[in-house]
Amino acid sequence: MKKLYKKVLKQITPTKKEKNLEKKIFKEIEEKIMKIKGRHSCVNWCGSSARDTHLRNDRDLDLFIMFDTELSEKELEKKGLKIGKMVFKGQKWEKAYSQHPYIRGIYKGFDVEIVPSYKVNSGTEIKSAVDRTPFHNKYILNKIKEKQKQEVRLLKQFMKGIDAYGADLKNCSMPGYALELLIIHYETFENAIKEISKWNKGKIILFENAKEKHAEQFKGAPLIIIDPVDAHRNVASALSNEQFQRLVYAAKRFLGNPNEKFFFKEKTKKLTKKELKNELEKRELIAIKSIFPKKILPDLFWGQLRRFLKKSETHLKEHDFIVERSHLWSDEKEIVFIFTLREKNLQKIKTITGPHATDKENSKKFLDKKRKIVAGPYIKDGRITIDIERKETQSKKVLENFLKKMQKQEKEALQIFCKKAKVLDEKEIIKHYKGEFAEYLTRYIKGKEIFE
Amino acid sequence: MKKLYKKVLKQITPTKKEKNLEKKIFKEIEEKIMKIKGRHSCVNWCGSSARDTHLRNDRDLDLFIMFDTELSEKELEKKGLKIGKMVFKGQKWEKAYSQHPYIRGIYKGFDVEIVPSYKVNSGTEIKSAVDRTPFHNKYILNKIKEKQKQEVRLLKQFMKGIDAYGADLKNCSMPGYALELLIIHYETFENAIKEISKWNKGKIILFENAKEKHAEQFKGAPLIIIDPVDAHRNVASALSNEQFQRLVYAAKRFLGNPNEKFFFKEKTKKLTKKELKNELEKRELIAIKSIFPKKILPDLFWGQLRRFLKKSETHLKEHDFIVERSHLWSDEKEIVFIFTLREKNLQKIKTITGPHATDKENSKKFLDKKRKIVAGPYIKDGRITIDIERKETQSKKVLENFLKKMQKQEKEALQIFCKKAKVLDEKEIIKHYKGEFAEYLTRYIKGKEIFE
Numbered sequence: 001m002k003k004l005y006k007k008v009l010k011q012i013t014p015t016k017k018e019k020n021l022e023k024k025i026f027k028e029i030e031e032k033i034m035k036i037k038g039r040h041s042c043v044n045w046c047g048s049s050a051r052d053t054h055l056r057n058d059r060d061l062d063l064f065i066m067f068d069t070e071l072s073e074k075e076l077e078k079k080g081l082k083i084g085k086m087v088f089k090g091q092k093w094e095k096a097y098s099q100h101p102y103i104r105g106i107y108k109g110f111d112v113e114i115v116p117s118y119k120v121n122s123g124t125e126i127k128s129a130v131d132r133t134p135f136h137n138k139y140i141l142n143k144i145k146e147k148q149k150q151e152v153r154l155l156k157q158f159m160k161g162i163d164a165y166g167a168d169l170k171n172c173s174m175p176g177y178a179l180e181l182l183i184i185h186y187e188t189f190e191n192a193i194k195e196i197s198k199w200n201k202g203k204i205i206l207f208e209n210a211k212e213k214h215a216e217q218f219k220g221a222p223l224i225i226i227d228p229v230d231a232h233r234n235v236a237s238a239l240s241n242e243q244f245q246r247l248v249y250a251a252k253r254f255l256g257n258p259n260e261k262f263f264f265k266e267k268t269k270k271l272t273k274k275e276l277k278n279e280l281e282k283r284e285l286i287a288i289k290s291i292f293p294k295k296i297l298p299d300l301f302w303g304q305l306r307r308f309l310k311k312s313e314t315h316l317k318e319h320d321f322i323v324e325r326s327h328l329w330s331d332e333k334e335i336v337f338i339f340t341l342r343e344k345n346l347q348k349i350k351t352i353t354g355p356h357a358t359d360k361e362n363s364k365k366f367l368d369k370k371r372k373i374v375a376g377p378y379i380k381d382g383r384i385t386i387d388i389e390r391k392e393t394q395s396k397k398v399l400e401n402f403l404k405k406m407q408k409q410e411k412e413a414l415q416i417f418c419k420k421a422k423v424l425d426e427k428e429i430i431k432h433y434k435g436e437f438a439e440y441l442t443r444y445i446k447g448k449e450i451f452e
Numbered sequence: 453m454k455k456l457y458k459k460v461l462k463q464i465t466p467t468k469k470e471k472n473l474e475k476k477i478f479k480e481i482e483e484k485i486m487k488i489k490g491r492h493s494c495v496n497w498c499g500s501s502a503r504d505t506h507l508r509n510d511r512d513l514d515l516f517i518m519f520d521t522e523l524s525e526k527e528l529e530k531k532g533l534k535i536g537k538m539v540f541k542g543q544k545w546e547k548a549y550s551q552h553p554y555i556r557g558i559y560k561g562f563d564v565e566i567v568p569s570y571k572v573n574s575g576t577e578i579k580s581a582v583d584r585t586p587f588h589n590k591y592i593l594n595k596i597k598e599k600q601k602q603e604v605r606l607l608k609q610f611m612k613g614i615d616a617y618g619a620d621l622k623n624c625s626m627p628g629y630a631l632e633l634l635i636i637h638y639e640t641f642e643n644a645i646k647e648i649s650k651w652n653k654g655k656i657i658l659f660e661n662a663k664e665k666h667a668e669q670f671k672g673a674p675l676i677i678i679d680p681v682d683a684h685r686n687v688a689s690a691l692s693n694e695q696f697q698r699l700v701y702a703a704k705r706f707l708g709n710p711n712e713k714f715f716f717k718e719k720t721k722k723l724t725k726k727e728l729k730n731e732l733e734k735r736e737l738i739a740i741k742s743i744f745p746k747k748i749l750p751d752l753f754w755g756q757l758r759r760f761l762k763k764s765e766t767h768l769k770e771h772d773f774i775v776e777r778s779h780l781w782s783d784e785k786e787i788v789f790i791f792t793l794r795e796k797n798l799q800k801i802k803t804i805t806g807p808h809a810t811d812k813e814n815s816k817k818f819l820d821k822k823r824k825i826v827a828g829p830y831i832k833d834g835r836i837t838i839d840i841e842r843k844e845t846q847s848k849k850v851l852e853n854f855l856k857k858m859q860k861q862e863k864e865a866l867q868i869f870c871k872k873a874k875v876l877d878e879k880e881i882i883k884h885y886k887g888e889f890a891e892y893l894t895r896y897i898k899g900k901e902i903f904e
Binding site: 197198199200201241242244245246248249252281282283284324325340342343347348349351356357358360363375376377378379380381382383384385386387389445446447448449452 | 649650651652653693694696697698700701704733734735736776777792794795799800801803808809810812815827828829830831832833834835836837838839841897898899900901904
């Protein structure tokens, strides 16, 4: 196994040249900022590059400008943004939002974030979420052993390989900080994977200051890692149950067959159009295609999209369709919802089973409902039963009507989504089969986890 | 309401002429039997005609020859049958079976049963089920008031009208003796219907000697009427839950709209073939047609048929079909099983959801099963999931294979049933649409209870 790890590490450890360049650039920017007059006392290099746990070619630099706590939030924002813009003078930059606005830009090939932050004394005194980051930095640097940095890199690459890396709503997965904590907790990559493979839903991981009772506030979460910097925070809060189960499953599969595939995704061999056609004949697929609206924070929209997918599925179920699977794909330009249905179209007549005939009160209620009964009431298995006609029997129509209705009810980005949406039947799915979507659809149909 | 009852009674009360004829025939047969030498002491006229609670044109006479208890069962049978045959000399007769064999024949237009029976002193001393009948006779004659006999007739006709009369397995309903007991218990027809409409599943009716604890042995039965002659018997044991619910429902509907329809079935107006075709387009129907084997006691076979219908339904369900309704029709010549399915044919691919990915033991078991996996394993809603191909997707083929298999496994009458069976698709159902079956199918499709 050691051989495998060496091979992987060789590909993912940043080179010395890379690291020196990072340092040089940090110094450059720090100097620039400190030359500017204002209420800031220093620049804090945070994030994984600062902690030497980053992956090769990450090219991310997170810099925190530390301001006096007596500054108002408004002033902090104003002054912080001004400094940020000055750093990127002549370069490409944009205003981004976390809890505060901050400036993000490209500086000599690096993605640099300049975040204004309050200089507080401990993690529990923080004024906003961004102020916590410098404490994370300190905690990790304090606790991590030199040789464990490579273990973190292995774990990060593993998570990347199985698509479980990143705390944003697109991935619903594990942030880098959580992975560093896991290595501190479990010591090595191999041990971490062994332990992960044994996790059960509701797994709790605590550090020195935290106690079991701190976990209570996160009841229901699949994984709870109490932030050693702030016990009111679950570092793994973005992790969905789905991703949690995938992660445990992947760890188990890795132990059974340790393999480079788990670290580096293999390219999916796309089905040919003919193969796709053949596969579609065996199942009932239907899709909604739309565009990813511009001028919206992708992270925010991913959450909305996920909820809207569930809503579409619920709508299909309310119209008696049996949804065997559903999924969401997007390259942040195009969006596709895909549904596997038990059947494309339903029969016109639907049987509704009511209460037992001896249950007078509920029988009356059941029969008093306004419905056009086309057969019955009759007694089936002792229950009052009626047949009614469905208004709509075609899944395509049901989804089209749903999108029309939602276009009026939803707001902003989802409204655009609904307006631009088109329901694709199998013929249209085949027409649309190309590029990254084709790769995704192949994976959906083959139903293979990327690491298998 | 009184007017309605009078009108009904006018049609169902036997005429004086009819009653005199019954008496005359009894006397004739009694004389014949008593002239024959043997260990019998008397002839007992039993059944509803003896109790004057029978319906017009029943033309049933049940006669019990009472033998000494010291006779062996073998001798009782031998002597009893001999006497029976002598009564019908020159007429049409047959050997029939209850607990003992007995002779049944046509005598001057009447269905006469000559049953050999032991003369015991009380209902609890009886040697076999038939010996109980004379005690039923005594009990009813003792308890019933003269004017209540008409109330019994109304209740019998009501049960007949809603198809809930008869204790045999064809009807799964109420024997005449139970209805007489109900009138003794509830006094009048109207009161009985009012009380029936309030019944709940597990209703218990007790007479003077019986106690609640006697009902315990029948736990689970929808209706328990402890036989006042023998506390170990539930007089309503044949009543199915289905029929119980129909009965309560009918009583409730009758109270809301007292009407002759409840006593005398109206003829169903058959759908035309064109209407039928139109209705079949809105649903998915499939049927099994076969013949009612000769040389089998119909009562016994009805029970087997009912179980075989359930078995067929289970088989469809095991092959993933959703059976919305199923029913059995027979005129005791032809038999039809009819099924309403959610869909006629299924998709080739089937999704099977396994345990949570974190449940190691069961995940392993799930994946170790021998199955040809065509997609997956993948994680869906946190669960291990696989897709497999179905061997058979057509409901018609599934039923045909089932009948072939059952032909080898079942015995006697059901084997004949399977051998002669044919699965009918909708086209073939339309071809077969005629006579009594057409009337039945119309009722099935319209889903109307006969009293509505």
